[in-house]
Amino acid sequence: MEIGQLQQKIGARVRTLRESKGISQQNLAAICNFEKANLSRLEAGRTNPTVSTLYKISQALEIPLSDIVDIDD
């Protein structure tokens, strides 16, 4: 699997998880202490996030970190 595809899948997964909690991008970004634009970029799969960024998101969504990277490979 290519890096671009991985980023897309991670982004899509974050979006799905966020929406399932009914939170807006701005809200989630605020909880994570970063800008909504950055979250939009991540969800669009246009970045290769660090584990700390994904961890912040997992904490904000109250889910285990492994859930975010749980993609079919």
Next chain:
Amino acid sequence: MEIGQLQQKIGARVRTLRESKGISQQNLAAICNFEKANLSRLEAGRTNPTVSTLYKISQALEIPLSDIVDIDD
């Protein structure tokens, strides 16, 4: 949980998984196409890895990516 602790846990997890497969750092690094020094740095918890780096490691170890970030939080 702090970022430093997270890095430590991820590094330790990679080390455990690598050793359970009986592979050396140099070997794993070679498969992943990066230098052994970089893997040492990662296992020591002195870097905040990107998801692509962890993905390469998971592929080399033939385990799901989620296994690497499956830490108790």
Next chain:
DNA sequence: AGTGGTGTTATCATTTATGATAACCTCATT
């Protein structure tokens, strides 16, 4: 038409991960 909420995209500066190399340590073996 205006307002507010949501999301996108571009851009820039700054921080940091990564790639790469070299020097060093420990330990086992010859």
Next chain:
DNA sequence: AATGAGGTTATCATAAATGATAACACCACT
């Protein structure tokens, strides 16, 4: 003592993630 395997640490350049801001689009509602 010498060699080699495994691992560590420091350093440097380069690539890229992040922080931050601004401008824009879309939609619902008044």
